[in-house]
Amino acid sequence: MTSTKKVLAIAIDAAEPDLIEKWMNEGYLKNLASLRSLGSFGRLYSTADWLAGSVWPTFYTGTLPGEHGFYHYLQWKSDKMDYERPNPEWFSAVPFWRRLGNSVKVIAVDVPLTFPPTTFNGIEISGWASHDRIYPASSFPKEKINWVIKNFGSPPISEEVGGLQGINDLLNLKEELITANQKETELFETLINNEEWDLSLCCFSSTHRGGHKFWDVTNIADGYSDEQKLLFKNSLRDIYISADEAVGKILTRVNDNTTVLVFSLHGMGVNTTLAEKLLPQMISKILHVQKKSNNGSYLKKIRNVIPMEWRSNFKKRLPLRLQDKMTAYWRMGGTNWSATKAFGLLADLQGYIRINLNGREKDGVIEPGEEYDQLCNKLINGLKTFKDTDTLEPVVQSVERTDRLFKEGKGFKNLPDLLVKWKFKPVTHYKKIVSSEYGEIEMPMPGFNFDGRSGNHRPEGFLLAAGENIKSNSIFEKKHIVDLAPTILQLLGIPIPKEYDGKVLKDILTK
Numbered sequence: 001m002t003s004t005k006k007v008l009a010i011a012i013d014a015a016e017p018d019l020i021e022k023w024m025n026e027g028y029l030k031n032l033a034s035l036r037s038l039g040s041f042g043r044l045y046s047t048a049d050w051l052a053g054s055v056w057p058t059f060y061t062g063t064l065p066g067e068h069g070f071y072h073y074l075q076w077k078s079d080k081m082d083y084e085r086p087n088p089e090w091f092s093a094v095p096f097w098r099r100l101g102n103s104v105k106v107i108a109v110d111v112p113l114t115f116p117p118t119t120f121n122g123i124e125i126s127g128w129a130s131h132d133r134i135y136p137a138s139s140f141p142k143e144k145i146n147w148v149i150k151n152f153g154s155p156p157i158s159e160e161v162g163g164l165q166g167i168n169d170l171l172n173l174k175e176e177l178i179t180a181n182q183k184e185t186e187l188f189e190t191l192i193n194n195e196e197w198d199l200s201l202c203c204f205s206s207t208h209r210g211g212h213k214f215w216d217v218t219n220i221a222d223g224y225s226d227e228q229k230l231l232f233k234n235s236l237r238d239i240y241i242s243a244d245e246a247v248g249k250i251l252t253r254v255n256d257n258t259t260v261l262v263f264s265l266h267g268m269g270v271n272t273t274l275a276e277k278l279l280p281q282m283i284s285k286i287l288h289v290q291k292k293s294n295n296g297s298y299l300k301k302i303r304n305v306i307p308m309e310w311r312s313n314f315k316k317r318l319p320l321r322l323q324d325k326m327t328a329y330w331r332m333g334g335t336n337w338s339a340t341k342a343f344g345l346l347a348d349l350q351g352y353i354r355i356n357l358n359g360r361e362k363d364g365v366i367e368p369g370e371e372y373d374q375l376c377n378k379l380i381n382g383l384k385t386f387k388d389t390d391t392l393e394p395v396v397q398s399v400e401r402t403d404r405l406f407k408e409g410k411g412f413k414n415l416p417d418l419l420v421k422w423k424f425k426p427v428t429h430y431k432k433i434v435s436s437e438y439g440e441i442e443m444p445m446p447g448f449n450f451d452g453r454s455g456n457h458r459p460e461g462f463l464l465a466a467g468e469n470i471k472s473n474s475i476f477e478k479k480h481i482v483d484l485a486p487t488i489l490q491l492l493g494i495p496i497p498k499e500y501d502g503k504v505l506k507d508i509l510t511k
């Protein structure tokens with residue numbers, strides 16, 4: 001049976017609140033603008049402030065990263081000294097809608113970074129039209145995914161291509177992302193029209209991939225005409241408009257007693273990350289690790305002479321397990337652990353540093369307590385000495401110990417030890433960085449985002465709520481993404497689990 005309360009939650013993944021506001025005000029996002037005039041609007045603090053990839057597990061578990069520990073598609077497994085894809089045996093990251101029992105019926109479509117769904121009261125499609133797809137498309141009931149593929153096609157968003165891309169490839173990607181939004185709309189409309197539900201959730205991921213790829217021209221490989229440049233320049237806005245149209249269509253399918261939430265969990269801006277480009281070298285210099293000269297394996301040497309876009313294309317044709325092995329090997333293979341005090345972890349925005357801690361890492365060498373504290377301080381102070389050679393401004397905005405930011409809950413030991421926030425400056429502006437204590441590091445390919453991402457995350461999301469139980473025409477003071485799950489449960493009349501870190505957003509509710 002279904003309850004009388006209905007909640008519809010639509011995510012516009014990684015949609016930047018500044019752009020949402022600007023384009024609502026300029027009349028491009030008509031459906032969102034009319035929702036705003038009917039309901040409550042405001043911004044959300046996000047765990048993307050320190051751990052860009054942690055936002056979806058934070059949303060769907062109702063807990064902060066110290067508890068869920070899930071922040072990247074490949075994470076460090078200390079008992080194996082290797083990377084592994086998060087999985088249900090390792091992380092207890094169960095989305096809240098899969099734990100609601102029989103009183104609430106759910107439809108969930110493409111919520112990112114979820115494990116394949118298991119038995120629950122509803123229908124869930126996972127990893128079909130996703131940017132952050134960690135497992136192949138799946139569903140509950142199990143065979144539902146075959147129905148999706150038969151009626152709406154194979155997954156409409158391709159794997160992300162790393163490295164620089166030609167302008168025509170990027171313009172084709174824009175069309176792919178707009179089509180993906182349309183197909184996702186058709187799928188979700190069909191489900192919410194034909195099935196019973198109390199809570200329905202859907203995530204549109206085109207805005208996420210689009211933000212990484214269409215922020216500016218620094219990820220384009222070759223030349224382009226003025227006409228192509230203009231098309232490219234408007235691409236991100238066109239993708240946002242298609243997401244707004246999706247929201248408009250879906251809203252025609254629900255009745256007035258439905259509460260509607262439209263949100264993003266983090267935003268997007270110019271790419272500022274030095275995490276993959278320079279951080280490993282910065283750590284080596286601070287810890288005086290000699291770069292291996294000729295004894296690096298031939299596989300690593302091959303990697304260094306193959307352009308990233310070729311590597312990326314080759315790798316994505318392999319099975320997931322092999323892809324992960326290759327990524328892990330290229331990153332850490334051949335490491336002499338007995339001589340490694342700390343190392344950089346795979347990251348997308350902030351820099352992540354893991355200490356090779358005895359008692360936690362299988363091959364740990366640093367003792368907890370004083371030795372750990374001293375090493376953290378050395379790295380924190382060392383990173384702060386690096387400056388841009390042109391402006392002499394530090395490249396790091398701040399470095400924090402994770403144990404000072406998050407409670408040491410169940411997932412805490414899976415988090416990095418140190419988190420590095422970069423100066424707010426386009427990474428393409430750096431040519432070289434220098435430390436008076438540790439020397440210089442050249443920026444590879446200055447002027448280009450050779451990893452293929454001209455945009456990267458900003459730590460603010462937004463929430464637009466309207467309908468039953470929501471205050472009309474109001475702006476709320478900035479709240480946190482971890483408050484969304486308890487607010488949805490409250491709207492459904494369901495008790496909020498004690499272990500949740502968030503609170504109900506009372507400011508937006510009429511009662």
Ligand SMILES: [Zn+2]
Nearest residue numbers: 014208212457
């Ligand atoms: Zn992203």
